[in-house]
Amino acid sequence: MEATLSLTDKSGVADVRRRAIHMAQALGLSEKLQADAALIVTEAATNIIKYAGQGEITLKSFLEGASQGLEIIALDRGPGITNLASARTDGYSTGGSLGAGLGTIARHSALFDIYSVPGNGTALLARIADSRDGALNGFQIGAKSTPKPGQAVCGDAWGVRQIGTHLWIALLDGLGHGPLAAEAANRAVSIFLLAELSDKPADVLRRVHQGIKTTRGAVMAVALFDTDKRMMSFAGVGNIVGIVSSGSETEHLISTDGTVGYNMRTVRPSDVAWSKGSVFIATTDGLSTRWNLNRHPGLTDRHPSLIANVLYRDFARDADDATIIVVKAT
Structure with missing residues (x-):
């Protein structure tokens, strides 16, 4: 189960949120985890539109070790994040997004990671699952x-x-x-x-x-x-x-x-x-x-x-x- 959605304007934010909720439901995730998925993709998609202009979000099911659920990958080729430490602070926003902050996204994720190089885009990973044990043995x-x-x-x-x-x-x-x-x-x-x-x-x-x-x-x-x-x-x-x-x-x-x-x-x-x-x-x-x-x-x-x-x-x-x-x- 996998879908990649391109983002070029604000209308795509609502679309990716609906698709994330639908996929979370199809995977049997709880209502709380469905809400977590909606929060994460909304913030990620809004950030892509505001800061990069365009990008994409991939939603896919995953199974790794004792953890299974929904994986979210947000990618863009925008200016990147200059100060990741500040961006991970709750309420931080430089462009009028939700201000949920990467810290909040991380807390609503079973696994969270981000990679950004100034001038070379941003990539964000969030996994929504009941278990945080997502690694195979070693x-x-x-x-x-x-x-x-x-x-x-x-x-x-x-x-x-x-x-x-x-x-x-x-x-x-x-x-x-x-x-x-x-x-x-x-x-x-x-x-x-x-x-x-x-x-x-x-x-x-x-x-x-x-x-x-x-x-x-x-x-x-x-x-x-x-x-x-x-x-x-x-x-x-x-x-x-x-x-x-x-x-x-x-x-x-x-x-x-x-x-x-x-x-x-x-x-x-x-x-x-x-x-x-x-x-x-x-x-x-x-x-x-x-x-x-x-x-x-x-x-x-x-x-x-x-x-x-x-x-x-x-x-x-x-x-x-x-x-x-x-x-x-x-």
Whole structure:
């Protein structure tokens, strides 16, 4: 369940509020949480119109750990917030908005985060849920996935699997776009979810290669995070771009040329150190291959959902299916 609403004038504020309440009701959230959702999207949407002129709000259901509910992402390309500390103070407003303040929004959220760089827009995350326990065991995960404009289905897919202190992530891009690409990607995810617990990323790729030969094929990456060994293992085939950022160090992950299900060569796996604060980011080619973190100071300190949405906002090519998945060690 997901909807993205563009904001270009004041009429959009009422529309996004209605959609948020309707989605909260559909998710079975209480009347109090429905009111929280209405407050948050109204303030966020009003701020976008007043300070940025235009932007968008994405409403989506989420399930993470013991927490499930409604996720709100507000994005704009406006002037940004110069003083976040003041903006988080109750009653603070420089443009005639509700003055609820980011502090009030935070208190009405099970999870709240914000990222803003002066001159480079603002991104806000709020989750509405009964539980505040929203992290998987040792991990936070965020993703953004959209079909090619004009297409009803997305040819990209991703999957998550966790057993104890081990987490597996798969990212797929079915060749081309549309239903046939989606068939290849989704079948690959199904095989990934049934892999043996002892399998390494390269083993999973080989299983998928055999299992999707009747489809048009896909490019694919698999990552295995082991918090006990403080390591991440990665293997990819095709043009999936992946990195691991740890503090000031960034490790670029190398995929093997080829197509899973068609002409997969010998896979070259790689291992990277993984510790608290490490961030894994992987994207399909719907994002520019030149995306980087250089003009996003402090972004990796934010929640993975914000990281994914900010990078999508700034680097999506709008010419193909696009997916970005982010995993952060907690």
